[in-house]
Amino acid sequence: MPNPFLTLDAPGKRVLFMGNEAFARGALEAGVQVASAYPGTPSSEILESIASVADQFNIHAEWSTNEKVAFEVGVGSAISGLRTLVSMKHVGVNWIADPLMAVNQTGVRGGLVIIVADDPSAYSSQNEQDSRFYSYFAEIPMLEPCNPQEAKDAVVEAFELSEKLELPVFVRSVTRLSHSRGDVSLGELRRERNESRFIKDPKRWVMVATQSPARHKWLHEKQNQMREETEELFLNHLDLPRGAESGVIALGVPSTYVSEAMELLNLEDKVAFLKIGVVNPLPTKKIKTLLNTVEKVLVVEEVEPFVEEKVRAIAYEVENRADIRGKLTGDLPREREYTPDIVLKALAGFMDVEYEPRSKELRERVREAEDIVLPRAIAMCPGCPHRATFYCIKQALRKTGEKGIIAGDIGCYNLGAFPPLSMQDTTYGMGASIGVACGLAHANLPERVIATIGDSTFLHAGIPALINSAYNDAKMTVVILDNLATAMTGFQPHPGTGITATGKKTVRVDTETIARACGISSIETTDPYDVEKTTQTLMRALQSKEVNVVISKRECALDAQRENRRKGIAVHPYTVVKERCTACRLCATQFGCPAIIWDKDGKADIDALLCTGCSVCGQVCAAGAIVEAK
Amino acid sequence: MRLEEANVLVAGVGGQGNILASAIISKAAIDSGYKVIASETFGASQRGGAVASHVRISRRSLSPLIPEGKGDILLGFEPVESLRIGAKFLSPEGIAVVNTRSIYPVDVIIGNRAYPSVEEILRVLGGLSSKVITIEATRLAEEAGDPLAMNVVMVGALAGIERLDIELAVFKKTIEEMVPKRTIDLNLRAFDAGYGDIKKKIEREAP
Structure with a gap:
């Protein structure tokens, strides 16, 4: 909308x-x-x-x-x-x-x-x-x-x-x-x-x-x-209170933390503030004015000490001896996003004032709370076809007795790196799975090399690397996890979907045809919701002597759910037949869908609100205890 | 007691719809004459991780994150997430409204960790704030027609505690503008259910 x-x-x-x-x-x-x-x-x-x-x-x-x-x-x-x-x-x-x-x-x-x-x-x-x-x-x-x-x-x-x-x-x-x-x-x-x-x-x-x-x-x-x-653009602003001996230079979002910290620490009349909104070229006149007014300057910016270094160079140029502080002096952290509290702490330290928002008693209660709170790792959604693909890769490796190295790529399937799947060994940038896998394949490692890449990422940067794998004979299996969407970023269409950014129908570029044109002769397409067939397909691929491609194709579960809602199609969730469940936890430890929960007897249960009815856990269960709810 | 300015936290799990909830609150506040800035802290852009929205309703320009210990109102969509965010951001004078339905993290599903008891969570959260009110928001949303409307039940609950200077009619108009057309009635039912539930609880407490 x-x-x-x-x-x-x-x-x-x-x-x-x-x-x-x-x-x-x-x-x-x-x-x-x-x-x-x-x-x-x-x-x-x-x-x-x-x-x-x-x-x-x-x-x-x-x-x-x-x-x-x-x-x-x-x-x-x-x-x-x-x-x-x-x-x-x-x-x-x-x-x-x-x-x-x-x-x-x-x-x-x-x-x-x-x-x-x-x-x-x-x-x-x-x-x-x-x-x-x-x-x-x-x-x-x-x-x-x-x-x-x-x-x-x-x-x-x-x-x-x-x-x-x-x-x-x-x-x-x-x-x-x-x-x-x-x-x-x-x-x-x-x-x-x-x-x-x-x-x-x-x-x-x-x-x-x-x-x-x-x-x-x-x-x-x-x-x-x-x-x-x-220099005079509205994005740059210098506030120079009379008599200020200290100054702050800040850019972007952190400049809003500085404004607020000045207020909370009662420093507004004591500290000069240069808010910079033009990174290149920097407002050098304003920087020089500030340097010539104050004794010390704190530079507040996110990621690298980029402006901090330039301010040092400007100070050198005008023979100014102001104490320039920031990331390089350890006043502010080098990594991670800033928060209001990081800036509050740095500014309080810089100005030598106290800031403690909580009493000692309250701080102890916060610690008690932190002991109770569990970490919540991000996870693939219930019904995600990627989880099923990774489960099948794991099964295929086990059944063929191969060990694998899995070069991953950028997208939802990167979440396959986390337990219980733990099925990604490398991640670099877009399309790097196939390129890095080529190098692994030529490194004469005892493991079977597998590249996993999504459909949109394959079209973005996977194609030259796939051509390379065929051209230079890298023995490996490329698994294209095709969920018909650029899902991680919010379901944008791509050339494989046949829809444009403005929702118009257009030519649909076919992944299999491209893979063939890249020089790959062994290509199989499978549906990851069919565990047996997908595992068999992957076993054949892993035992092959040449580079080959498996396209594991199934619409993103979120997209499918949305479509069902729109059409008023009901979901048929799965349920656990308690008499059959042996509490072996295979469904959790090997598969790990968030819709699977536990009852007080340690047996599996399925959260009907989360279940998408994909049926894969039913295929994973060795006891046949997970069935479609009547 | 209505607040002049308010820092509102919406804590939940990705996929629970807290971004829409915070957008409804933000727009209703702008239409009531406030300045607003809101943003999320989250694990990834899709489901499963912890997501917290910071909504800052005021008369001036503020930064997009609430400083620690400065939160006035916490809308907790899930017990553990309520405590995670409450402990970090809620002021001791703050108030928390907590949906009691748990969503288990992967560690609990695999069996590596146990989910803490909801009573324990509420007890500890109580020691960090002036008041904790519980609500079965997911059940109320199911009764309204769709468990996914839990987020709008919680917006109704926010209206029910009457801390913000935003008229009920403005909340309802905002919901009508921001949810898909075919779900307007459902979401208004969800809003009313949350509002009614909290009002009843507060009136019962009143001397």
Whole structure:
């Protein structure tokens, strides 16, 4: 259901937006004409929001096969003069680095805005990564908003800036901003649309050896203009109370923790505060003013000590001896997302004041509570076809007497790494399962090498690696866990689904056909809900001498449930025949569906509210005690 | 007693719908003239892990997370999650409304750990706050037509404790706007069930 406020033409009205919706609204207010992305938490809702209103606003919105393609789509439209938005999660920028490092030198004609959402704490990612480095690497501007209102306003500004400078402009988000919700005051929707026209200019658009240094010079000549256009931007703000001897520099969401901590610690009149919203170029005049006023500065920023190092360089340049503190001095942690309490503690330490929100007695009670509270590991959903596939791989390995090394990939099936399945031995980045498996296969290990990869991830980056496995004869089994969705990020369609981002029917790309075209001759497709057949199929694959592919295909259980609800189809949950249950716990220790619980006799029970009726636990049970409820 | 500003926590397990619940509360607060910022702390973007929403209702701009010990109201969708979040964020003056239906973590399903008794959880939570009210929200949602509407029962419970300056009609209008059309009646029944249950409990306590 699209958020009705995305398209509302009511300047000044305050509405509720998720951070990502605010980014999307910003693009709509700026008159965006093309939007492309590949789904990735925490960035996915940006393109989803734009796609939900694309027809109404005459926007071309697409889920591209990967971030690099999405960005190249953006380059093509922006050099044709159109206002273009490309959005991605932090690791997506690694994919776009190649074209980015050329389009920064050709420049663009229509505004090209790249939103990159970092994931401090790696809540939904393989790593923590500070994408701000890319703005210096590519020598292009980057804005960093701190709340949903600034998120919207920053995108509008980024489009203006991009067209003024003829450069792509980054907007950096983080999970805490993209997935927060807050009130946003709407702005005006730009009526004007850029004209679409490609002006042939090989000296500019053809980046070949003889002309590239000239374009690099052009980029360097832009740097002064970049500084002039951004120093006074609304995203930067310096508050300099009279007599302040200490200062704080903060960026993004942590700057909101600083504001609140100053209030809780009664420091508002004592500490100077420079809130920075432009990462590149930094507001050096304001930084110098602050450094020349105070004795010490605390830099509060998430992920790397990026600005902290630059502030040190600026201090050196103006021969300033202020004590610059932050991550490098151990005042703030190097890893994980900040919280209000991390910032409160750091600021209290920096200013040498006390902060303790709880009495001693209360702290003891909190400790008592912490002793009782159980950890809650994330788990695959009840009825998840991936759990069934992993169970069958485990059975096939056992029955063939093989030991396996399983190279995993990015998606829900990564949860197969956790007990009781414990069926992932490596995870790197998108598509890395097959590439890493190629290396494992050539390492002459005694184990059988298996790569597990989802359908969307296979299309994103698995194909070149699969070609490589056939071409270079890597003996291994590639299991494609095809659940017909990009499920982990929220069920976006992909080329294998035959549906576009705007819900239109399109060509359906067939995984099996692709695998065959990659040079794989042994391909079998199986339904993981059929445990016996899937196990047999995998046993054949594991015993094969050549690289082979097993496609384990079954619709995502959440998607299927949603579809059933819509159609009013009732679920037939399973139940336990108590007389037959031997309390062996095989269903839990080997399979581990969250719908399986325990009664007071230690026998299995099934939570009918959670059960999807997939039947797999019934096939797992050796005693035949789990049956469909009558 | 209505609060001028309120930090509301919604604690549950992924898939229980606490993001929708916190979005309903947030929008109802904005439509009542407040500024709002809300966000979640969670394990992953899909089901099974612990999810806590922080909803900050105020007259000014605040950060998207509640500082430890500054929570005024806890809506606990599940007992262990209520204690996890209550212990960390609830103020000793705060109030907790707890759905008593447990969802077992994988460790309990496998048999590595035992789930603590709900009585014990409530006792400890009681020592960390001014008041704990229990509610069979999942059962009330089932009676309203769908156990998944438990989240909206809990929004009704929030309205029932009458700590926020948000009219009942605004809550109901917000629910109508934010849930799928075909589930509006169901969700309004769920809201009323939660509201009614809590009101009854509070009136019974009154001297």
